[in-house]
Amino acid sequence: MKKILITGGAGFIGSHVVRLFVQQYPQYHIYNLDALTYAGNLENLTDIENEPNYTFIKGDIVSEEAMNKLFAKHQFDSVIHLAAESHVDRSISDPLSFIRTNILGTVNLLNAAKSIWHGN
Ligand SMILES: NC(=O)c1ccc[n+]([C@@H]2O[C@H](COP(=O)([O-])OP(=O)(O)OC[C@H]3O[C@@H](n4cnc5c(N)ncnc54)[C@H](O)[C@@H]3O)[C@@H](O)[C@H]2O)c1
Numbered sequence: 644m645k646k647i648l649i650t651g652g653a654g655f656i657g658s659h660v661v662r663l664f665v666q667q668y669p670q671y672h673i674y675n676l677d678a679l680t681y682a683g684n685l686e687n688l689t690d691i692e693n694e695p696n697y698t699f700i701k702g703d704i705v706s707e708e709a710m711n712k713l714f715a716k717h718q719f720d721s722v723i724h725l726a727a728e729s730h731v732d733r734s735i736s737d738p739l740s741f742i743r744t745n746i747l748g749t750v751n752l753l754n755a756a757k758s759i760w761h762g763n
Contacts, residue, residue, distance in 0.1 A: 644696075645671045648719040650704060650752065651726030652676065653683030660723060665691045672696050674717060677726060678703040704748030707755075714755040724752055 647664060651657040652675030664673045673696060677683045691697055702709050704726050726748065728734065728741040 645720045646674065646717055647671050648674045648676060648717070648722045650676045650722070650724045651683070652699075653679055653685050653687060654725060654727075654729070655682075657725040658684075658687035660725060661688060661697075662691050665694050665697045669696055672698065674698050674700055674719065676700045676702050676704070676713070682729065704751055705743045707751045710751045710755040711758065714759045718759055719756070722752060722756055724749065 647668075649657060649661050649664065652661040654677070657675070657677070661673060661675050664671060675688070675697070677685075677699070679685070679701060685692070685699065688699075692699070700713065702713060704710060726744065728744045734741045
């Protein structure tokens with residue numbers, strides 16, 4: 644069974660993408676990784692939370708160690724990356740959290756994927 648990681652799956656866009664994949668592709672296992680910040684809400688997904696091809700993982704993409712361990716453990720086949728700081732007003736009041744999540748977090752995911760897919 645293919646393993647698909649979707650980050651930010653408790654958010655606005657991610658919850659729709661998670662639901663679509665869980666319902667349309669029972670042959671894939673969908674892992675929803677989300678830190679559940681102020682923007683994440685698992686109540687968006689109560690209708691599919693008990694599906695056998697769905698797993699929620701609470702985690703922060705900013706943690707390089709956690710991402711490396713997660714990819715090593717699950718050996719994901721594909722990643723859809725939707726975890727983000729997305730609220731424009733907050734980018735003015737707290738720009739560093741945008742740099743951490745949107746830039747460092749994205750690089751952590753790319754490096755973790757590279758390490759399991761290419762072994763370096
Ligand atoms: N909403 C739109 O209309 C729209 C349009 C085009 C593109 N996008 C893009 O789609 C992506 C998602 O947008 P959205 O509107 O769903 O955002 P959102 O703020 O609703 O959801 C973001 C999700 O990411 C999670 N998250 C935040 N930081 C995290 C971290 N460090 N680790 C793990 N999870 C974390 C949050 O808990 C939340 O569930 C963004 O890149 C956004 O720019 C959104």
